[in-house]
Amino acid sequence: MTDFNPKLPYNELPRLPPPIAQIESTDILKRCIKARVALAELKQAAELIPNSAVLVNALPLLEARASSEIENIVTTTDKLFEFADIAEDRADAATKEALRYRTALYEGTKMVQRRMLTTDMAIQICSTIKGMELDIRAEPGTTLKNRMSGETIYTPPVGQQLLIKMLDNWADFMQRSTDIDPLVRMAVQHYQFEAIHPFADGNGRTGRILNILFLVEHGLLDSPILYLSRYIIQNKAAYYRLLQQVTRDQAWAPWIDFILDGVEETCTWTTDKIKSIRELMQHTGQFVQESLPKIYSWELVELLFKQPYCRIGNLVDSGIAKRQTASVYLKQLCDLGILREVKSGRENIFVHPKYIELLTGEENVWVYYAGLESDNSDFATAID
Numbered sequence: 001m002t003d004f005n006p007k008l009p010y011n012e013l014p015r016l017p018p019p020i021a022q023i024e025s026t027d028i029l030k031r032c033i034k035a036r037v038a039l040a041e042l043k044q045a046a047e048l049i050p051n052s053a054v055l056v057n058a059l060p061l062l063e064a065r066a067s068s069e070i071e072n073i074v075t076t077t078d079k080l081f082e083f084a085d086i087a088e089d090r091a092d093a094a095t096k097e098a099l100r101y102r103t104a105l106y107e108g109t110k111m112v113q114r115r116m117l118t119t120d121m122a123i124q125i126c127s128t129i130k131g132m133e134l135d136i137r138a139e140p141g142t143t144l145k146n147r148m149s150g151e152t153i154y155t156p157p158v159g160q161q162l163l164i165k166m167l168d169n170w171a172d173f174m175q176r177s178t179d180i181d182p183l184v185r186m187a188v189q190h191y192q193f194e195a196i197h198p199f200a201d202g203n204g205r206t207g208r209i210l211n212i213l214f215l216v217e218h219g220l221l222d223s224p225i226l227y228l229s230r231y232i233i234q235n236k237a238a239y240y241r242l243l244q245q246v247t248r249d250q251a252w253a254p255w256i257d258f259i260l261d262g263v264e265e266t267c268t269w270t271t272d273k274i275k276s277i278r279e280l281m282q283h284t285g286q287f288v289q290e291s292l293p294k295i296y297s298w299e300l301v302e303l304l305f306k307q308p309y310c311r312i313g314n315l316v317d318s319g320i321a322k323r324q325t326a327s328v329y330l331k332q333l334c335d336l337g338i339l340r341e342v343k344s345g346r347e348n349i350f351v352h353p354k355y356i357e358l359l360t361g362e363e364n365v366w367v368y369y370a371g372l373e374s375d376n377s378d379f380a381t382a383i384d
Contacts, residue, residue, distance in 0.1 A: 004248050009140070009158040013166065013195050014250070016173035016188065022252040023184055031260040032181045038267035039220045045274040046225060050298075054281070054305045055274065057084070058359055059225040064101040066229035067208045070236065072147075073097050077360045081309040082344060090345060097129070104128035105209050105224045112213045116175050119167040119198075121213075126199050126206040136163050136198050144197075153244065156197035166196045174214065182218045186211055187259035191246050208232070227270055231262040269364075276364040280355060281305055284338065287369045291336055295329050304338070308352040308359070337369065 004010065017023070049055055061080045068075065075095040083091040083099060091099065104125045111121055119136075127134045137160065144154040157163060170192050177185055193207045208229055215221040232239050235258070242258050245251040285301040300320050307314045315326035330350045333339040339350040358366045 006154050007143075007152050009155050010195065010247070011157045011159070011162060013157055013192075015166070015169045016192055017177055017180065018188065018250065018252055020180070022250065023188060023256060024180065025253060028184065028253060028256055028260070029181065031257060031264075032183045035183055035260045035263040035267070036220070038264045038271070039215070042226070042267040042271045042274075043220075043222055045271045045278075046222065049274065049278055050281070051302050051306065052223065054277065054302070055225050056223050057306050058277075058308070059227055059270070060102050060105050062359065063105065063208075063212075063224070063227050063229050064098045066227070066233050067205050068094070068098040068101055070208075070229060070232060071204055078309075078356065081356070082349065084309070085307065085314075096131075100129050100131055101205055101209070104206075105212065108209055108213045109216055109224050112217045116171075117210060117213060117217060118171050119164070122167070122193070122198070122206055122210060125209055126202045129202045129205050129209075134199055134202075136160050136167070137200050139200075142197065142200065154195075154247065156195065163196060163198050166192075167198055170196065182214070182220065183260060183263065184256055186214045187256040188252070189214065190259065191243060191255060194243060195247060225270065225274075226263070226266055227273075228262055228266050230269070231266045235262070272364040273358075276358055276366060277305070277355075280358055280366050283366075283368065284354075288333070288336070288338070292332055295332060300329065304333075304352050305355060308355045310339070310350045310352065311347065 003012075046052065046055055061084060062077065065075060065077055065080055073094050075092070075098050079091065079095045080098055080102075083095055084102070107128060108121065108125050111124070123134060123136070140158040142156055142158075143152050144156070145151060146153050157166060170189060173192070174185060174189050180188075190207055190211055193210060194203060197203050199206065211228060212221065212224045212226055215226065216224065238258060242251075242255045246255050281301065284304065285296075285298060288301055289296040297320065299318065300315070303314060303318055303320065304310060310330065312323055312326045312330065315321050315329060316323050320326065321329055330339060331341070334341050334350065338352065338354070340353055341348050341350055354366055354369075358364070
């Protein structure tokens, strides 16, 4: 039990690592094994998608929307896809901020593939999320309050130099504590980063990106496709309660169990989602090939999944067709029922409803196109 007062700056935040007995019990290590198996299955499922851009264009947007929603920054998946690949100045403020989260996740993945996570990397990630240059918090007065009652539930440490020292310890723990299971380290570092609360804003989202980057750094993920914020939203009260229990009571085991359960459950759900995406791609390809053989190409079908809010320019840029022909292709796909043409500002865009419904639905199911309920295993084999 720590001598903790939520109204006073927690300058005595214990440094890492915690006592090993608190973070690596037999039960926790067994849970690590299950979570690692689920991560391996997710990696394997992702490798079966013919073009990795299909997943990398979609799943980080879902993560960006959910992670932003945790902080009450609410947008929709439709808006994110609509504005994901054009100038963001046409989007509303919440959508812009969620898209910056996606950008920070992409940029962070590139950085961590070249070097280890550091304090500077965290600063850069948070700066990208907020759309401005940030530094470690220097001014006092930051408190975390209960949104319903207004009660102060936590006052993070104060003093820029103290925060820098704490972050140095945080980074050192991630880089040097190699005898501790990486999944345990991920859970511990996430708590510590949130407790340090080094920025005036954006700490939660930065911390959740750091979780994914940590998994990429250690080879447990190849790309940022773990939609972990979905689990946190579904268990938001427990997420904050368990963070507080570590602060108040050094109750590490329940917090680590929570994160490991989240990784395993999210991996299983995402693996099923990826399998359904692959099946829908195969089915759509067969449907286009049989219904519109003159315009069919696998590159065209693949583009409908890479760009579920498709523009004529996407076909042109991909070398599939020149502008006038591209417009004809997209309108024919609308007539077939695969796409739906909608107005967006001064241009028309072509939405892929069946794919959007699959991405955003909790259940990983989709409905066959009319007249093509047969097995498409031969087509699936042909495109693999």
